[in-house]
Amino acid sequence: MIWRIVYMALVSYLLITCIQLPAVLKLPKREKVTFFILSAFNIALTCLLIKYPELPGPTHLINAVFDPISRLLMK
Secondary structure, eight states, X not given: OHHHXXXXXXXXXXXXXXXXXXXXXXXXXXHHHHHHHHHXXXXXXXXXXXXXXXXXXXXXXXXXXXXXXXXXXXX
């Protein structure tokens, strides 16, 4: 059952990429590479969060980094 959800996430990613591809191909090489790297990171994170839903998401990382800084600034 989980693999069907992962498959549907990959299909939706491919559909979005096919729709965005003409606009991405007009961009400079550096932005193309950035688009595909961020997309690959997004797919990996999506698959991991589908397979392991108790895994902390990226917002937990942001909170862990910025909570101590915000406490220092509030003093």
